[in-house]
Amino acid sequence: MYKQHNMPMKTREIHNHHMDSTIWNDVKFRDDDIVIATYAKSGTTLVQNIVLQLIFDGDPSVNVIKAPWIDLRFPKPVSEKLEMIEKQTHRRSFKTHLQLDALPFSPIVKYIYIARDGRDMVWSMHNHLFRANDAFYEKVNDPAGLVGPTIDRPGPDIREYFLEWLERDGYPLWPYWENIRTWWAARYLPNVKLLHFNDLKSDLPGSIRAIANFLAIDINESSWDRIVEHCTFDYMKRNASHIMPGADFFFEGGAQAFINKGTNGRWIDTLTEEDNRYYLETAERELGKECAHWLKNGHMHG
Numbered sequence: 001m002y003k004q005h006n007m008p009m010k011t012r013e014i015h016n017h018h019m020d021s022t023i024w025n026d027v028k029f030r031d032d033d034i035v036i037a038t039y040a041k042s043g044t045t046l047v048q049n050i051v052l053q054l055i056f057d058g059d060p061s062v063n064v065i066k067a068p069w070i071d072l073r074f075p076k077p078v079s080e081k082l083e084m085i086e087k088q089t090h091r092r093s094f095k096t097h098l099q100l101d102a103l104p105f106s107p108i109v110k111y112i113y114i115a116r117d118g119r120d121m122v123w124s125m126h127n128h129l130f131r132a133n134d135a136f137y138e139k140v141n142d143p144a145g146l147v148g149p150t151i152d153r154p155g156p157d158i159r160e161y162f163l164e165w166l167e168r169d170g171y172p173l174w175p176y177w178e179n180i181r182t183w184w185a186a187r188y189l190p191n192v193k194l195l196h197f198n199d200l201k202s203d204l205p206g207s208i209r210a211i212a213n214f215l216a217i218d219i220n221e222s223s224w225d226r227i228v229e230h231c232t233f234d235y236m237k238r239n240a241s242h243i244m245p246g247a248d249f250f251f252e253g254g255a256q257a258f259i260n261k262g263t264n265g266r267w268i269d270t271l272t273e274e275d276n277r278y279y280l281e282t283a284e285r286e287l288g289k290e291c292a293h294w295l296k297n298g299h300m301h302g
Contacts, residue, residue, distance in 0.1 A: 132250060197264070
């Protein structure tokens with residue numbers, strides 16, 4: 001068991017155009033639940049898919065509806081979302097973009113956090129928000145229950161978007177550095193696993209086995225090739241409309257715009273030397289040397 005002073009605790013609620021953390025207060029955890037967390041655009045859908053493929057033994061019919069984003073303000077009302085997860089009879093997994101101190105923490109739940117270099121994340125996020133359509137912005141800015149400012153479609157200048165995101169710490173989303181700090185601080189707990197997007201990309205089969213081991217899921221070796229194939233970027237891109245049902249309605253180019261490129265380094269020819277120095281100095285100041293190095297380079301912990 002944990003010593004009480006080592007246990008993360010929920011100390012606040014977070015509300016914004018996307019999220020309402022209060023719904024977690026009514027989630028009744030089961031002793032094999034899984035929470036998949038990221039800041040955003042850091043491999044969330046990939047890890048959701050990996051976990052579901054492990055749980056359902058490579059079933060191609062499974063999609064991320066079975067691993068709902070709990071704190072998303074839309075499209076389902078809170079009562080309907082809680083009823084839906086309570087009715088699930090399979091091993092449950094949930095998605096969140098919250099900081100750890102805005103989540104209830106339970107020793108019976110397994111928590112997976114995925115991080116990605118902020119520059120790569122921003123390039124993916126800009127595409128996400130730039131290609132989101134009017135229906136998306138109507139939903140996310142729905143005044144019912146909205147706390148704080150709305151979010152607008154970004155302009156086409158991605159460097160300008162990045163620099164404003166960096167200068168204003170996550171704008172127009174939520175604070176980036178504290179999101180990482182809260183999860184990094186819990187990395188040694190036995191029910192918390194930190195993953196990095198780079199490691200998922202460089203060794204997908206090894207990452208899947210590491211996740212299975214953490215979740216105490218025995219892999220059916222006869223299903224192994226199928227599980228890995230269903231988690232590859234090419235497969236997920238081809239089957240985006242199935243894996244991310246509903247995304248076709250909210251993005252120009254449909255669900256394939258949501259599962260966009262899955263690559264790193266697209267900022268290299270756009271950011272200046274000074275931009276990169278500013279980013280790296282900010283990362284080290286905000287996170288400390290060890291965490292900043294991990295965020296930039298990856299390699300698994302635990």
